[in-house]
Amino acid sequence: MTRTKLLSAATTIAALALATAPAMAQTKFEFWYGLSGDLSERIQEMCGTFNQSQADYEIVCVSQETYENNLQNTIAAFRADKQPTVTQISDGGTLDLMLSGAYVPVRQLMEENGYDIKWDDYFSGIASYYSTSSGELLSMPFNSSTAMFYYNSDALKAVGFEGAPQTWEQVEKIARDLKAAGYDCPVAFDPTGTWQWFEQFSAAHNQPIASNGNGFGGLDAVVQFNQGKFVDQLTWIKKMYDEGLFVAKSKAIGETANDAFVNAKCQMSSSSIADHGTFGKQAIEGMLWDVTMLPLWEGTERTNTLVGGASLWTLKGSTPDQYKGAAAFYAFLATPKQAEWWSTVTGYIPVTNSGFKAMTDKGFYSAAPYKGRELAIQSLTATPPTEYTRGVRLGNFGAIRLEVANAMQEVLFNNVPVQQALDAAAERSNAVLRKFEATYPGQTLP
């Protein structure tokens, strides 16, 4: 915690130092975000560009390290009336914001400040995640991604596998061959990575995470992850873990799955497409790697995966001038040049149809190092969103993610039977949902 505070203080000072150069008499406003490391540096760069591009507003960008921290700190600040004008809230936190009554809808903000945004240009999957049921976008789509599967091409070739693994059966076979060939860690598995290993797995296989269409149908949804294919998937992961084919990697264990992959210690891993840029930078010299869509089980049809990442929420309580600044900032983010830069230096997908088309036409996706990123779009648009793949709209979803992460660890480390662990997690998750429902009595989803 102390480290986080120091770091964010340092970044604030850095941002201030960067931003105080241009003329005075500017309207200052804050933007809090939940990214760290390389992605945080990209955001600071972006804020610098915005500040230099105009003279009226000065954005101060503050990293809160993780999405969870940012949500907590934003709430604490909001309660103390010290909130930033703009905050970045992850996919899973969307409903927490929707019912909070603490925001200004982005559509209203842009209209009031005279910006004409083509709202129907946004990818439908992204737009529906952050919109009301009537289709009004509440927050500004910003960094959007989905989960992908990364693999070390050299290692796979060494055991005679060409191309990308498409099915979990193939992953299992490759992992066995790698182990036999002396690789210690065929697959890096993050036991806290519920987003890629649980949510996105469920979406790709069209499995419900919760009833009521993952909660879109109302606050009385109950979770259902303890009934479908995820139970078999976790059973399989446990088997692979016991055989040493999946190796647990996380911050607590001392090395993250991403680090293990870029250092070529682990040969396969699952992570966000957003890491594509970072992997390109960090992979050890000479390492050949590639990315593909999440593998499926043989005999299943692929459905579209969920939009991950985060969107930007404008909070109540700022001055009209600050709102003008926020609107100018959003408009700046939506410019084709800026959107393309953001997609290039990270791995986040362009959020508009026209943006994606422009980049495809330029041949962005046809050559290294960006080749492969178009697969994320392919994964997101594999089918039109179904009842269970348009998103997750559950209250306090962060707490539910923690329950699932705990269940995965209990299965792996403490040998708790899969069904028992998931049933317990489901029961606790439902208690969380009921409490959320009771906290907002009589309210319906917007």
Add this chain to the structure above:
Amino acid sequence: MERRAFYQNPVLPWLLLAPQLLLVLVFFYWPTSQALFWAFTLEQPWGGGNTWAGFNNFLYIFGDGRYWATVARSAFYAIAVSAISMCLALTLAMFVDRALKGTRMFQSVFVWPYAIAAPAAGVAFRFIFAPEAGLIGAVNEMWPGIWNPATNGFHALGMVIVCHAWLGIGYNFIFFLAALQMLPKSLSEAGAMDGARPYRRMLDIQLPLIAPTVFFLLIMNLISSFTDSFGLIDVMTEGGPINATEVMVYKLYVDGFKGLDYSGAAAQSIVLMLLVIALTFVQFRWVEKRVHYN
């Protein structure tokens, strides 16, 4: 004969008390009343409304198996930390009190751990106990996988307990040493003349005589391990793996700030507060009055 001072002016004492009362009011009673209010309502995380919940929040935590597991874990944690810390501190104090060579140096050296902030110590111990890179890594090289606090809950809990006990040694040491040095030397010397060895003198003469200090420290250690464990756990394990190091004070933080369940957390903090009040009450009413040798 007891002499008492009286103020003629009834307002003056209150004026003199005012700064202190104001501080206590703002930093203690006001937050406590807020927590009490939340404990009986369902508070919306973003503010903007709450509904009366009666005793539901308390019923919910008392009906929750995981909460009771946390209570049991906290009790074990408190007892283990107090026992380890006090035993080591007492041993050290005994040796220093015997005026062996280098006593004056050890007198100040043993106090140092107390001056280290818990999170800083946590970072150091996390490094020492890191399964691969840490100093303990050698053990894992001899017997692979024998030590791993990242996946084994018992290891993680043990690691935090050792660190917390280590931090408390300095505090306990000062009190023990002061108490031992207050004892008249003649008692120990008389024992020695009767042929009692140092260990026997400690058990039969010194320990009973410093009993009030022992009980005082016991209560202080128990209270400290209930409330001060937060910083250590947050730095070392964040309550994991799989909640294995989640004690009461950490669970209420997780539920409140990470789980956005302000009301459940408020109810838990009220329970924790009652527990600490009870311990303090025991300290004042029972221990201070009864455990005395004159």
